[in-house]
Amino acid sequence: MYEDLKEDIIFQMKRLAEFMSVPFSLEEESEGVIEEISRLCNFNNMRELEVNKTGKSIRHFENKTFFRRGEVGDWINHFTPEMVERLNKVIEEKLGGSGLSKPLSRSRILNLWITYHSNTPSPPSMENTRGRESNPIIRDKEEEEDGHDNPLALLPKEKGWTGLDLYLYQGFWCPSMEIQRVMSFQQHFKAQDTDLILATMPKSGTTWLKALTFAIANRHRYTNTLSQHPLLTSNPHDLIPFHEINLSANKDGHQDSHILNLSNFQSSIFSTHMPYHSLPDSIKTSNCRVVYLCRNPYDAFVSAWHFLSKPRPESLEPLSCIDAFDMYCRGVIGFGPFWDNVLGYWKESLKRPQKVLFLMYEDLKEDIIFQMKRLAEFTSVPFSSDEESKGVIEKISRLCNFNNMRELEVNKTGKSIRHFENKTFFRRGEVGDWINHFTPEMVERLNKVIEEKLGGSGLAFKTSL
Structure with a gap:
C-alpha cells in the first residue's frame, strides 16, 4: 500500500x-x-x-x-462531502467484503468537512451533542470501536523542529499542540470592529511588535508613569495573547472549552501566526485591522532554528542546522511555508491597505521612529505634535528597545508560552546574523526558493543594514 x-x-x-x-x-x-x-x-x-x-x-x-505533492490525505482539500459519499458507495459496491477497505461513515464525512473546510460551521444540534457542545469533532460509536475517531490521521504530517508533529492543515503546517485551538479560533471567534490583530511568522519580531503596539495603544495611561509600565513587569506575550495558544486547556492539553475567554483580557489587541487565508471570516469581513510584521527569511530561519531546537526532547537527536534548513526550504515549519504566510498578508495589504498594514522588521531596525508613527496612524491613535515635541515616541522606543527588554528581570525568568522560557525570546535581534550560519550552498538554495515562490510579487528583503 x-x-x-x-x-x-x-x-x-x-x-x-x-x-x-x-x-x-x-x-x-x-x-x-x-x-x-x-x-x-x-x-x-x-x-x-x-x-x-x-x-x-x-x-x-x-x-x-x-512530482506534484506525493502526500497522503491531500484529497481532503478537494472533496466535497457528496464526493466522499459517492466514492464510498463505489468502493463498498466493488470492493466490499474483499478486506481491502472500509468506507467512511456519514458522521465521519461530516466531521472531516466541518473540521477541515469550514471556518464558520453550524454547530450540531444541542439535543445530539449534550456534554460536547464545544467539541468540533463529531464521533459515532462505530468509529470509536474501530479506532477511526481521529480525523487528524488523514492529514499529511511531519515531525516538527521541536520533535512534535506538524499537520498540513488548510495548506499550512500546524503544530499538533495548536491544531485544536486553531480550529476553535476559526469556528468561534467573532471579531469586533475595534479589534487589532498582530500577525507574524514565528521568530519574525513578534515580541517586539507586541511591545511596541501595547505601549503605543496605552501610552496615555503610562507616559508620565513609565516606572509603573506593565512592560517592566510583564512579558509582551502576557499582555497581548495569541489566538491559537491562549485558549483554555486542561492539564492533559485537551480543551475544557474551545472558546477564548476574552474577559481575561482587557485589551482588544490579539496576535496570531496563522496565514491570512485561514483566519476566521469575521476578521476579514469586519472593520478590524491587521498589522503584519515580516522579517527577511535568512535571519528568520536562524532565529527559528535557535529557538525551536531548545525544547526538543533529549531522547531525540539534536536538530542540525542543515536538517532544519532543508525543512525550511520545503516549507515545513510551524505555520509555514513562510512564503505562503508572507504572501497572503502582502497581497491583502496591496488590495486593502486600510485593512492590513505590512511592516518589515528591517525597516523597524533602520528607522524605528518613522515606523512607530506609521503604526500609530494605522491603529487610529496617531502621535500629536505635542507628543512629538515632548519626545513621547523616543520614550516608547527606548522602553521597547530589544536590549532594554532583554535586561528586564521578567524577561530573564519564567515562561509565558508553555515550555518556552521568556529569555529565549531575546537572543540577538540583529539584521544579518544569518551570515554567521549560512554556507554559499544554503544561500543559493534559499535564493532559488524565494525567486520561485515570491518572484514577481514586488516583495524585496533587506538582509543587512
Whole structure:
C-alpha cells in the first residue's frame, strides 16, 4: 500500500527486496544501504533533480508532472462531502467484503468537512451533542470501536523542529499542540470592529511588535508613569495573547472549552501566526485591522532554528542546522511555508491597505521612529505634535528597545508560552546574523526558493543594514 510506504519505508523496502529474491544482507543493513536508497528515491529529492524538472518520458507528459505533492490525505482539500459519499458507495459496491477497505461513515464525512473546510460551521444540534457542545469533532460509536475517531490521521504530517508533529492543515503546517485551538479560533471567534490583530511568522519580531503596539495603544495611561509600565513587569506575550495558544486547556492539553475567554483580557489587541487565508471570516469581513510584521527569511530561519531546537526532547537527536534548513526550504515549519504566510498578508495589504498594514522588521531596525508613527496612524491613535515635541515616541522606543527588554528581570525568568522560557525570546535581534550560519550552498538554495515562490510579487528583503 502506498500509505504503508509513506509510513514505514524501510520495512516496506525490505519486503520488496525479499519478494524480488534480492534481500538486503545484515552487512548492508548495518552500513545503512537501505537508508541511502530511501534518501535517493525520496519524493522531494527526485522532484528537485534537473532531469525530473524538464523533458518528457511518456509521450506528451512532462517529467515534472509526475512530482506534484506525493502526500497522503491531500484529497481532503478537494472533496466535497457528496464526493466522499459517492466514492464510498463505489468502493463498498466493488470492493466490499474483499478486506481491502472500509468506507467512511456519514458522521465521519461530516466531521472531516466541518473540521477541515469550514471556518464558520453550524454547530450540531444541542439535543445530539449534550456534554460536547464545544467539541468540533463529531464521533459515532462505530468509529470509536474501530479506532477511526481521529480525523487528524488523514492529514499529511511531519515531525516538527521541536520533535512534535506538524499537520498540513488548510495548506499550512500546524503544530499538533495548536491544531485544536486553531480550529476553535476559526469556528468561534467573532471579531469586533475595534479589534487589532498582530500577525507574524514565528521568530519574525513578534515580541517586539507586541511591545511596541501595547505601549503605543496605552501610552496615555503610562507616559508620565513609565516606572509603573506593565512592560517592566510583564512579558509582551502576557499582555497581548495569541489566538491559537491562549485558549483554555486542561492539564492533559485537551480543551475544557474551545472558546477564548476574552474577559481575561482587557485589551482588544490579539496576535496570531496563522496565514491570512485561514483566519476566521469575521476578521476579514469586519472593520478590524491587521498589522503584519515580516522579517527577511535568512535571519528568520536562524532565529527559528535557535529557538525551536531548545525544547526538543533529549531522547531525540539534536536538530542540525542543515536538517532544519532543508525543512525550511520545503516549507515545513510551524505555520509555514513562510512564503505562503508572507504572501497572503502582502497581497491583502496591496488590495486593502486600510485593512492590513505590512511592516518589515528591517525597516523597524533602520528607522524605528518613522515606523512607530506609521503604526500609530494605522491603529487610529496617531502621535500629536505635542507628543512629538515632548519626545513621547523616543520614550516608547527606548522602553521597547530589544536590549532594554532583554535586561528586564521578567524577561530573564519564567515562561509565558508553555515550555518556552521568556529569555529565549531575546537572543540577538540583529539584521544579518544569518551570515554567521549560512554556507554559499544554503544561500543559493534559499535564493532559488524565494525567486520561485515570491518572484514577481514586488516583495524585496533587506538582509543587512
